[in-house]
Amino acid sequence: MTIKEVSEKFNLSKDTLRFYEKKGLIGPVKKTKSGIRDYEGQDLKRIEFIKCMRNAELPIDVLKKYIDLYKSGKETKEERKKLLENQQKILKAKIDKMQKAYKLLTDKIDLYNSGKIDEYLDISIKNN
Amino acid sequence: MTIKEVSEKFNLSKDTLRFYEKKGLIGPVKKTKSGIRDYEGQDLKRIEFIKCMRNAELPIDVLKKYIDLYKSGKETKEERKKLLENQQKILKAKIDKMQKAYKLLTDKIDLYNSGKIDEYLDISIKNN
């Protein structure tokens, strides 16, 4: 699969794919004798994982660390698990914050919709 | 209230508070005759709102835009509402992505816990 196809499949720019590879998040991807990347099944799976984690804003170095641990074999199992649990915790905290902001936004929009918005103090929601 | 107190109350650095003010997100904050900031009730409310929105990663320029609209009066009501609704939509999409990643992380951790983790292909979850 060419870089263009992968780029379209995952909606990631070609630059980003090469950038992730340079960072060690994916690959090294197989190349044709003339040096053109040819992505294989395992690459696609990895890209999918990375994309999902990046969507959730897990930092590139954390993902890199996980992959490096993975590459160094069974004895890193515990460490990998801890890394994942830690990221899970961080992610949960983020989701909570976002949901709080979402609720605030929703309440504000409700005020606009009901015409009750205070034109002079609409920055904060009345009372909570 | 001094910048130090506000900084501690909201757990935002003093630099960040001054930065937000320079950007027009808060203030201009009242100053003593010698030029020291003295934050008042309305400032604190604004800071709380900004902090909540920044926790949810709403961009500074978007918040700035909202505040500018707010400052220019009643006739911007519709535009403000649209801006909020748009951000709400974006935020919902982000939360969805994060929840998807959260689930993937949870599933992976479960694999580690049940000892079923594939040592050679643990980058992606089996089957879905």
Next chain:
DNA sequence: ATAAACTTTAGAGTTAGGTCTAAGTCAATA
């Protein structure tokens, strides 16, 4: 009254995560 611990400003520096450019190679088409 003098040191320590604040505060101010303008502006430079940092970090993460891409994105773009230039110069070159290669394969397929007109």
Next chain:
DNA sequence: TATTGACTTAGACCTAACTCTAAAGTTTAT
């Protein structure tokens, strides 16, 4: 065969959101 278009690389550049620095003024404690 020439040109078009996609690919390669190294490395420069970009943006957002801080964060830090320097030089100066102010307030508090002893």
